Amino acid sequence: MSQIDLGAMTELRVNLNDLICPISPGVLRKWSRFDRETIETTLLGECVLHLPVVRWSVSRVNVETRNAETRSTIVTPNVTELESTRTVTLVQRLSLVFELALEEEFEDGTDSNFSRALDAFSQIYGNAAISALENILDSGQTNSEVAGEALRWLGKVQDDQSKIYRLTILRKSLKSSSVRQRYAAALGLAAMDDPSAIPFLSDAVENEEHDKIRKHFQLVLEQLQQTGQCHNY
Amino acid sequence: MPQLLRADIRPDRWFIHPEVSWLAPGEVQADALRDLRTMDNTLSVFEVDDLANVERIAIAVASGRMKPDVMGYAVFDANAVTAGGFKLRRVHGKTADSVVNALHYDIQFLTGGRLNQLAGVMAQGKVDQILPKRVKELLRDGLAAGHLDREEVNQKLLSQL
Numbered sequence: 333m334s335q336i337d338l339g340a341m342t343e344l345r346v347n348l349n350d351l352i353c354p355i356s357p358g359v360l361r362k363w364s365r366f367d368r369e370t371i372e373t374t375l376l377g378e379c380v381l382h383l384p385v386v387r388w389s390v391s392r393v394n395v396e397t398r399n400a401e402t403r404s405t406i407v408t409p410n411v412t413e414l415e416s417t418r419t420v421t422l423v424q425r426l427s428l429v430f431e432l433a434l435e436e437e438f439e440d441g442t443d444s445n446f447s448r449a450l451d452a453f454s455q456i457y458g459n460a461a462i463s464a465l466e467n468i469l470d471s472g473q474t475n476s477e478v479a480g481e482a483l484r485w486l487g488k489v490q491d492d493q494s495k496i497y498r499l500t501i502l503r504k505s506l507k508s509s510s511v512r513q514r515y516a517a518a519l520g521l522a523a524m525d526d527p528s529a530i531p532f533l534s535d536a537v538e539n540e541e542h543d544k545i546r547k548h549f550q551l552v553l554e555q556l557q558q559t560g561q562c563h564n565y
Numbered sequence: 566m567p568q569l570l571r572a573d574i575r576p577d578r579w580f581i582h583p584e585v586s587w588l589a590p591g592e593v594q595a596d597a598l599r600d601l602r603t604m605d606n607t608l609s610v611f612e613v614d615d616l617a618n619v620e621r622i623a624i625a626v627a628s629g630r631m632k633p634d635v636m637g638y639a640v641f642d643a644n645a646v647t648a649g650g651f652k653l654r655r656v657h658g659k660t661a662d663s664v665v666n667a668l669h670y671d672i673q674f675l676t677g678g679r680l681n682q683l684a685g686v687m688a689q690g691k692v693d694q695i696l697p698k699r700v701k702e703l704l705r706d707g708l709a710a711g712h713l714d715r716e717e718v719n720q721k722l723l724s725q726l
Binding site: 437438439440441442443477480511512515516519522523525542544545548551552555 | 698
């Protein structure tokens with residue numbers, strides 16, 4: 333397995349089916365210790381972060397790097413090599429997106445690269461993407477900040493087909509051992525605004541040990557109850 | 566000036582002991598500092614002249630965003646800030662609400678250590694939020710009441726109201 337020294341590089345761009353995808357210096361530094369195969373796999377994950385939709389029938393990928401003096405194409409995988417990247421499981425691919433999200437600053441009221449990547453995965457893979465996300469959340473190995481962002485996203489995404497599945501994950505996450513994930517799960521339910529979650533939020537209010545979280549659950553519960561009343565009229 | 570408000574925070578980053586069991590009493594999660602993005606070593610806050618204005622201030626800040634999302638805020642003791650030696654300077658705000666803009670202050674000359682100290686003061690205050698659905702309603706109300714200048718509201722946000 334050939335090694336690629338990316339440590340001295342200042343710029344790296346991926347041309348994926350003629351869509352140019354710039355790679356951040358932070359990611360570049362992180363990759364400097366990785367082998368070629370990992371880099372190629374990660375590149376595809378990184379592209380998902382930047383492009384609204386990525387189709388995996390990739391015909392041409394060029395990776396360009398540039399330092400102060402030179403510019404060269406260092407990786408030009410052929411189609412056979414790209415086939416091997418498809419064998420990487422969805423969970424592994426999504427895990428890379430979670431890993432890259434560690435470098436992001438999340439803010440409310442604006443889309444993050446992470447949420448755009450989740451949108452892309454959801455559009456391409458549907459419920460399989462939601463299942464992969466559930467696996468990652470259930471692993472308990474996820475950073476609280478990123479897991480919270482994923483739970484917020486589950487509530488916001490506009491996709492009727494995956495709604496029941498997403499609702500199930502959010503309901504389950506109300507019982508997470510992480511206070512921040514419990515908080516984010518309730519926010520996801522608030523965004524979804526589906527009164528069918530009322531019994532689960534009522535239980536969560538009943539069983540929550542911390543006042544602040546309980547108050548947050550109560551606030552979301554009241555919103556859903558109001559929504560339920562509106563639906564009844 | 567009894568109270569100050571810092572908007573655009575994520576309340577879960579401000580959970581303290583006992584919610585976050587590994588934190589010692591009085592300590593703040595390091596993630597809380599993500600909500601204190603300084604510009605030229607100053608931090609933007611608003612004076613809460615009347616607690617009834619808390620929502621109005623929070624919604625004025627929300628009017629600058631791209632989406633009607635949850636709006637977290639912290640209301641904390643202004644006297645603790647001035648007693649801590651922090652320099653407050655009244656600077657006209659840049660929200661879509663001119664009344665709220667008149668309540669805007671910069672906390673100046675912040676260092677990393679001072680920011681951490683300020684986070685401690687904020688965490689002792691009330692950290693709360695307005696849920697996204699309510700934010701949308703209040704933005705519509707603010708526009709209808711003329712509190713929010715339609716021209717100054719984020720145009721992408723406006724198209725979603």
